[in-house]
Amino acid sequence: MTEQTSTFKQTYYLAAFSAPVVVLYALAQSAVALFVAPANAQLKLVLEPYLLILGLILHVQWRRVGMVYQAEGLPRPAWIIAADALSFVITFWAFGVLVLAFCQEARLF
Numbered sequence: 562m563t564e565q566t567s568t569f570k571q572t573y574y575l576a577a578f579s580a581p582v583v584v585l586y587a588l589a590q591s592a593v594a595l596f597v598a599p600a601n602a603q604l605k606l607v608l609e610p611y612l613l614i615l616g617l618i619l620h621v622q623w624r625r626v627g628m629v630y631q632a633e634g635l636p637r638p639a640w641i642i643a644a645d646a647l648s649f650v651i652t653f654w655a656f657g658v659l660v661l662a663f664c665q666e667a668r669l670f
Contacts, residue, residue: 565633572629576641579622583644583651586615590651594658602665609659616652623648 590612598604623645630637637645664670 569629569633572626575622576626576644579619579626580640580644582615583619583648586612586619586648587651589615590655590658594654602662605658605662606666609655609662613652613655613659616648616655619648620645620652 593605593608593612598608623641626641627637627645630641661670
């Protein structure tokens with residue numbers, strides 16, 4: 562097995578591992594934003610930074626996967642594109658919830 566094939570295989574495994582993490586990330590963000598702390602800004606201020614960090618880590622992983630596919634001259638599979646887009650949207654949602662919590666705590670709303 563060549564080094565390039567090994568790198569591609571490792572990247573595919575990274576993507577396969579990250580896909581269920583994106584699903585868990587979506588469930589966690591939905592639970593926090595919609596059910597657990599909709600009126601409790603202090604709880605959101607505690608939980609959202611951790612979810613935001615998870616989203617940023619996933620974003621970096623999906624960029625790495627995309628670069629390896631691009632270096633190989635192959636298009637990314639649809640499931641990788643969908644997972645990348647989903648984690649990107651959820652990360653911005655987490656950021657928005659965090660900003661809203663800051664504004665609620667500062668009594669701007």
